[in-house]
Amino acid sequence: MISISNAKKIFKTRHGEITAVDDVSLSIHEGEIFGIIGYSGAGKSTLIRMLNGLELPTSGTVDVNGKVISGINSRDLRKARQKISMIFQHFNLLWSRTVRENIAFPLEIAGISKSERTKKVEELIELVGLDGRGDAYPSQLSGGQKQRVGIARALANDPEVLLCDEATSALDPQTTDSILELLVDINKRLGLTIVLITHEMHVIRKICHRVAVMEAGQVVELGDVLDIFKQPKESITKRFVQQVTEPEETKDTIEHLLNEYKDDLVVKLTFVGESAEQPVITNLIRSFDIQVNILQGKVSQTQNGAYGTLFLHLRGNSDEAKKAVNYLEQASVGVEVITND
Numbered sequence: 001m002i003s004i005s006n007a008k009k010i011f012k013t014r015h016g017e018i019t020a021v022d023d024v025s026l027s028i029h030e031g032e033i034f035g036i037i038g039y040s041g042a043g044k045s046t047l048i049r050m051l052n053g054l055e056l057p058t059s060g061t062v063d064v065n066g067k068v069i070s071g072i073n074s075r076d077l078r079k080a081r082q083k084i085s086m087i088f089q090h091f092n093l094l095w096s097r098t099v100r101e102n103i104a105f106p107l108e109i110a111g112i113s114k115s116e117r118t119k120k121v122e123e124l125i126e127l128v129g130l131d132g133r134g135d136a137y138p139s140q141l142s143g144g145q146k147q148r149v150g151i152a153r154a155l156a157n158d159p160e161v162l163l164c165d166e167a168t169s170a171l172d173p174q175t176t177d178s179i180l181e182l183l184v185d186i187n188k189r190l191g192l193t194i195v196l197i198t199h200e201m202h203v204i205r206k207i208c209h210r211v212a213v214m215e216a217g218q219v220v221e222l223g224d225v226l227d228i229f230k231q232p233k234e235s236i237t238k239r240f241v242q243q244v245t246e247p248e249e250t251k252d253t254i255e256h257l258l259n260e261y262k263d264d265l266v267v268k269l270t271f272v273g274e275s276a277e278q279p280v281i282t283n284l285i286r287s288f289d290i291q292v293n294i295l296q297g298k299v300s301q302t303q304n305g306a307y308g309t310l311f312l313h314l315r316g317n318s319d320e321a322k323k324a325v326n327y328l329e330q331a332s333v334g335v336e337v338i339t340n341d
């Protein structure tokens, strides 16, 4: 569906050259929700903008649905863009136009007749959950509603690909979730391929099937979201996974415990799929002469299945605690003994 081969983007500035995208190759499959995560300056925007020709690679190729976006003339590019639409962090709506008129705008440009436009706009208003708001102006809408207009407008020409540029970064957590749910719904209903960029692992966890992690212009890790949660390899990926699985309070609690009770152990268990159903904790308490305190536990749903973490504080004789850790290592859960370093 989308194939990026050895794409490189070098910006020439007064202060020298900046390699924003550095030899990236990846494929995105039809119908998937593909996330690209990275910190500010990693090259995400530049990469996603290459998919609709807003940026052209300095070298390498970008192919979307059989069209070499990096090499076509501007007329063909305009046409291709009707099938590759985009939504933005700050919505980019036309402020002097109503919701209906905003959604109709790309249809007008595409030369669709008035009666067809009216029909399509009403369908889209319903699809994105804006019933009754068609005559409102953007300034009268909440952030979530504005993004719904952005999504409806992006869907007007029945695109094959929807690009989302930090589409929820300006929204509060609850509104973020409702927009993410809408994107999943659209992906399922319309079979639309979605590519999004974000700096929040929550977004990846909640809706993406696969994820690429970017750092300094390169893709440093790529895989199914559940696999990345289970076994992040690069340290940057581990940090992103921790955004979701280890809130700051947990880190503080663990640090405090390790300082206070030097002989105790703090272990982090990770459960994936079926392993979450085993009575591991019951067995631990019954079989070993130790106290088990649960510090924090969390089960996160991803699009590919559930992933859970549990932090335990094991108190008691150190030999017995070690035996308990051995038992955990034999059970089909991931075990990591946390140390203070």
Ligand SMILES: Nc1ncnc2c1ncn2[C@@H]1O[C@H](COP(=O)(O)OP(=O)(O)OP(=O)(O)O)[C@@H](O)[C@H]1O
Pocket (backbone or CB within 6 Å): 011, 012, 013, 018, 019, 020, 038, 039, 040, 041, 042, 043, 044, 045, 046, 047
């Ligand atoms: N038009 C441009 N001219 C010069 N440098 C640019 C341009 N666009 C991006 N850059 C530089 O390229 C690098 C990657 O930027 P990019 O915006 O792609 O990263 P990002 O991961 O999307 O970060 P952010 O979320 O902050 O936008 C940065 O160092 C940025 O300053």
